[in-house]
Amino acid sequence: MEAVQDYTALKSELAAAANDHGEPKWVVDQRLAAVDNLADAALPEVNRFDIHRWPLTPAEPLTFSQSNGDLAANVPVAADHIQIVQVGQTTVTVNLPAELADQGVILTDIFTAFREHPDLTQPHFMTEIIKTNEDRLTSFHAAFLNSGIFLYVPKGVVIDQPIELHLVQDSTQEKHPLISHVLIVAEADSHFAVMQHLTTQGDCANLASCMVEVLARSNSEVHFSSFDELGPNTTTYLNRRANISRDATVDWAIGLMNDGDTFGDFDSELIGENSKSDAKVITLTGGRQRVGVNTRVTNRGKKSTGNILQRGVIMEKSKLIFNGIGHIIHGAAGANAEQENRVLMMSSKAHGDANPILLIDENDVLAGHAASVGQVDAKQMYYLMSRGITKAQAKRLVIRGFLSAVLQAIPAKDVRQNLTDTIERKLENGAEIE
Amino acid sequence: MATLEVKDLHVEVKDDEQNKTQEILKGVNLTMKTGEIHAIMGPNGTGKSTLSQTIMGQPAYHVTQGDILLNGESILKMPVDERARKGLFLGMQYPAEIQGVTNAEFLRAAMNSRRADDDQISVMAFLKELDKNLELLDMSESMTERYLNEGFSGGEKKRNEILQLLMIKPTFALLDEIDSGLDIDALKVVSKGVNSMRGDNFGSLIITHYQRLLNYIVPDVVHVMMGGRIVKTGKADLAKTLEKEGYAGLRDELGLDVELVDEN
Numbered sequence: 001m002e003a004v005q006d007y008t009a010l011k012s013e014l015a016a017a018a019n020d021h022g023e024p025k026w027v028v029d030q031r032l033a034a035v036d037n038l039a040d041a042a043l044p045e046v047n048r049f050d051i052h053r054w055p056l057t058p059a060e061p062l063t064f065s066q067s068n069g070d071l072a073a074n075v076p077v078a079a080d081h082i083q084i085v086q087v088g089q090t091t092v093t094v095n096l097p098a099e100l101a102d103q104g105v106i107l108t109d110i111f112t113a114f115r116e117h118p119d120l121t122q123p124h125f126m127t128e129i130i131k132t133n134e135d136r137l138t139s140f141h142a143a144f145l146n147s148g149i150f151l152y153v154p155k156g157v158v159i160d161q162p163i164e165l166h167l168v169q170d171s172t173q174e175k176h177p178l179i180s181h182v183l184i185v186a187e188a189d190s191h192f193a194v195m196q197h198l199t200t201q202g203d204c205a206n207l208a209s210c211m212v213e214v215l216a217r218s219n220s221e222v223h224f225s226s227f228d229e230l231g232p233n234t235t236t237y238l239n240r241r242a243n244i245s246r247d248a249t250v251d252w253a254i255g256l257m258n259d260g261d262t263f264g265d266f267d268s269e270l271i272g273e274n275s276k277s278d279a280k281v282i283t284l285t286g287g288r289q290r291v292g293v294n295t296r297v298t299n300r301g302k303k304s305t306g307n308i309l310q311r312g313v314i315m316e317k318s319k320l321i322f323n324g325i326g327h328i329i330h331g332a333a334g335a336n337a338e339q340e341n342r343v344l345m346m347s348s349k350a351h352g353d354a355n356p357i358l359l360i361d362e363n364d365v366l367a368g369h370a371a372s373v374g375q376v377d378a379k380q381m382y383y384l385m386s387r388g389i390t391k392a393q394a395k396r397l398v399i400r401g402f403l404s405a406v407l408q409a410i411p412a413k414d415v416r417q418n419l420t421d422t423i424e425r426k427l428e429n430g431a432e433i434e
Numbered sequence: 435m436a437t438l439e440v441k442d443l444h445v446e447v448k449d450d451e452q453n454k455t456q457e458i459l460k461g462v463n464l465t466m467k468t469g470e471i472h473a474i475m476g477p478n479g480t481g482k483s484t485l486s487q488t489i490m491g492q493p494a495y496h497v498t499q500g501d502i503l504l505n506g507e508s509i510l511k512m513p514v515d516e517r518a519r520k521g522l523f524l525g526m527q528y529p530a531e532i533q534g535v536t537n538a539e540f541l542r543a544a545m546n547s548r549r550a551d552d553d554q555i556s557v558m559a560f561l562k563e564l565d566k567n568l569e570l571l572d573m574s575e576s577m578t579e580r581y582l583n584e585g586f587s588g589g590e591k592k593r594n595e596i597l598q599l600l601m602i603k604p605t606f607a608l609l610d611e612i613d614s615g616l617d618i619d620a621l622k623v624v625s626k627g628v629n630s631m632r633g634d635n636f637g638s639l640i641i642t643h644y645q646r647l648l649n650y651i652v653p654d655v656v657h658v659m660m661g662g663r664i665v666k667t668g669k670a671d672l673a674k675t676l677e678k679e680g681y682a683g684l685r686d687e688l689g690l691d692v693e694l695v696d697e698n
Contacts, residue, residue: 378493383530386490387544387598388518397535397543401581404534 011035014143017062026122027114031062034132034142041136044265048353049292049321051263055235057140058207060175064146066090067170071201075166076414082107082163087201088170088178089147103157110148110181120152125183129213129243129269137237141179141209148181151194155217159192162225162411167210169230172202182212186220186248193223193411198258200231208234214242216250218272225253225410227419232259232287239265246272246301253409255419256283256291257426264293270304270335281310282406284423285318285350286430296325299335299365308339309405314350315430322354324369330361337365343373344402346430396427436505436521436605438489438637440464444499445481445488458484460662461500466655468605468637473648475641475673476659477681477694482641483527485659486608490524491517504606519548521605525595525612531583537594538564538578541601548602567600570630572623588615596627607631607638613647625650645677660685661692 011032018028043051067088075085077093082100084107085093091109106117113121126132132142149165169178184194198210208230216222222242230236236258242250252266268277277297285291297306310322324339341354356369376398384394400407403423410416445459458481466472476482488495489502491514501508509517532540541564546554568575571593583591592612599607612624628638628651640651648656648670656672657664660681665688666672676684685692 377530380530380532382492382514383526384532384540385513385515386518386524386526387540387602388515388547389543390515390547391513393543393547394515397540398532401532401534404581407534 007035007039014062017064021064021111022115023111024114024118026118030126030132031143031145034139037133037139038136038143041133041139044135044137046263046292046294046321047323047355047357049263049290051292054261054263055207056137056209056237056263058175058177060177062144062146064089068172071170071172072166072168074199075168075197082159082161083166084109084149084164085166085168086147086149086180087168088176100157100159104152104154105157105159106150106152107163108150110150110183113150113183117150117152120185121150121183124185124213124215125181126213129215130211130239130241137209138239141181141211141239144177144179145181146177146179148183151182151184153186153190153192155187156189157187157192158190162193162195165194165196167196167198169198169200169206169208169234170202171200171204171206171231171234174204175206176204177207177209179207179209180211182210184212184214184222186214186216186222188217189219190217191221193225195410195412195415196224196226197415198226198228198230200234203231203233205233205235207237209237211238212240214250216242216244216248218245219247220245221249223251223253223409223411225255225406225415227255227410227415228258229422230258230260230262234258234260236260236262238262241265241267241269242277243269243271244275244277247274248272249276251277251409252279252281253406254281255406255410256281256293257419257422258291259287259289261290262292264291266293266295268297268306270297270299270301270306272304273301274303275301276305278307279309280406280409281322282403283312283320284315284403284426285312285320286315286426287318288316289318291319292321294323294325296327297337297339299328299332299337301335302332303334304332305336307337308341310341310354311344311403311405312342312352313344313346313399313403314352315346315427317347317349319351321352323357324355324371325357325359326367326369327359328362328365328367332362333364335362335365337367338369340370342371342402344399345373345375396424399423399427435634436468436637437503438466438606439503440485440489440500441503442500443485443488443497443502445484445495445497447484447495455496457498458662459488462659462662462664464657464664466606466637466639469634470655471632471638471640471651471653472655472657473640473642473653473673474657474659474664475643475645475676478643480659481662482659483610486524486610486639486641489608490514490522515547518604523599523602523604523607525599525607525609527610527614529583529591529595531581531586533581533584535582536579537582540582541578541598544598544602563601567597570600571597571627573597589617589620592616592624593620596624599631600627603631605636607636608641609638610641611643612640613642613644621647622650645673648673658684660690665690
């Protein structure tokens with residue numbers, strides 16, 4: 001929140017901490033360049049949503065410390081799963097089957113990757129997908145990065161099992177922001193699914209600045225799903241973005257179930273011809289929570305296809321803004337962009353908005369949008385209740401149905417069930433305000 | 435033996451577009467008992483669906499006079515779900531579609547809503563009952579994992595209504611035009627389902643335009659409704675007479691001043 005004043009001192013502190021941490025020079029240089037950007041970078045634009053007073057760039061120095069691995073006790077660790085578990089800055093578990101490692105698959109913490117695989121990380125880390133100098137939040141993230149994961153899937157490798165990324169934010173400590181970066185490189189013709197799970201342990205008020213960059217090379221297919229359930233005292237900034245090459249597909253299924261204020265920026269850059277993306281976001285807000293989401297699809301490639309589907313349920317005195325941004329660049333002939341943004345109001349004291357924003361600079365395209373803010377469907381309620389189901393249970397079923405788009409896209413049954421349980425719990429806890 | 439009585443029922447609905455209320459039912463009297471199948475026939479726009487929706491408790495229909503009694507107890511103040519748990523069921527003409535909720539999950543929730551918390555139906559017992567009824571209705575097992583009515587054809591929806599009827603086993607089933615949009619094979623299947631429920635503990639009120647359905651589900655009593663009232667009650671052969679002579683014929687015979695919607 002506090003403006004960073006003394007940039008020279010900050011830079012020397014930052015460089016010292018990064019060097020102590022054993023980071024390669026290019027990483028340290030990138031941090032320092034990011035600090036230079038911080039000086040005059042603006043916050044990103046979020047239509048109809050104000051994040052100016054949020055503690056998104058705390059003035060805490062870069063520090064590295066171990067977290068207690070026991071904080072990951074709730075994470076289902078299984079030897080036959082492909083998974084990486086991190087608590088704060090500490091990597092607790094990495095399970096990567098030997099046959100995948102033999103094929104060249106890399107799953108490791110990001111600082112190890114910076115040291116051991118500079119050829120695979122330096123060209124892509126915050127240079128071409130999310131750029132360091134885009135705005136104040138990206139600059140801050142690059143400067144103060146303190147955790148992360150690198151996933152590399154070589155050409156032609158197909159992984160059937162989902163790759164699990166479990167991040168436990170350690171908020172047992174004060175002034176301990178989680179600034180985590182997941183870099184995913186999908187080489188040509190590779191094919192896999194990634195499931196990210198974000199949770200918080202501890203009650204301290206901290207920032208979580210979590211990014212995911214996906215580079216999807218030609219004809220690759222990446223299915224990314226997330227289950228975000230960071231704690232009530234966490235202010236969250238999420239930025240997930242993919243650059244999608246010719247004939248490649250990146251799908252997003254984002255279950256935004258954080259209990260605290262959240263700004264999410266989800267972005268598919270359809271760069272190559274015939275590239276595809278399907279972005280689904282669901283959320284459920286309660287209390288006085290504020291959630292703002294920009295989901296953007298940019299069609300650059302000819303015949304590229306991008307869909308956005310956002311659905312949110314708002315309870316109590318919460319606020320939710322869904323911006324669906326469809327941008328078709330001149331030259332993207334034959335592009336297809338559809339979006340649907342819907343908000344279900346469970347409380348007259350809650351505030352929700354669904355804004356489709358279409359920016360179309362090409363004539364030969366198909367684009368459409370639908371948006372609504374409304375109440376629970378009375379016809380569906382009547383039907384369920386006419387079978388004896390109570391009003392409360394009928395409502396839960398209708399809402400679950402409303403949010404099911406993302407549930408269906410999650411590849412693991414237990415995660416689907418957990419997300420369903422979380423939705424039910426939030427609905428039960430959300431006091432009804434007519 | 436259970437009874438369902440409709441006494442001097444007057445019902446109006448509000449037309450939101452024109453912002454005016456219209457009286458649809460103008461004094462309906464009807465008594466049915468378990469063990470009986472009643473049919474209500476009548477021309478379009480005469481209040482047949484209104485009667486079934488009002489008995490079920492659809493909030494858009496306002497009772498202005500009269501009463502509905504289930505086993506002597508007025509149900510007018512009961513919400514829809516309570517009426518259902520008391521034994522009423524409405525097979526709807528246009529069932530709602532609900533994404534994300536499977537047919538099986540919905541059926542279990544509906545069955546369990548009638549049972550005590552410590553007496554919920556077991557998965558095995560549920561599946562056994564489900565398989566039996568799917569077979570009876572010539573329905574594929576895959577229907578149960580599909581989302582409730584979502585993407586179902588008209589015929590599939592009707593079968594699904596009857597599947598619910600067989601699973602829930604209500605005391606009184608109101609079946610609103612379950613024959614509309616069905617081909618003859620589907621009609622036979624649906625009728626078989628309803629007939630399998632016949633017995634001392636089940637009563638049904640079947641609403642239809644056409645006599646055809648009543649060849650397969652032979653009613654004990656036939657009522658003819660026109661202009662918001664029941665104008666004639668008889669045995670099964672009344673339906674056949676109507677089929678021959680039409681509603682206009684009956685109206686003229688009875689000397690009623692009722693305009694038929696489809697009359698030119």
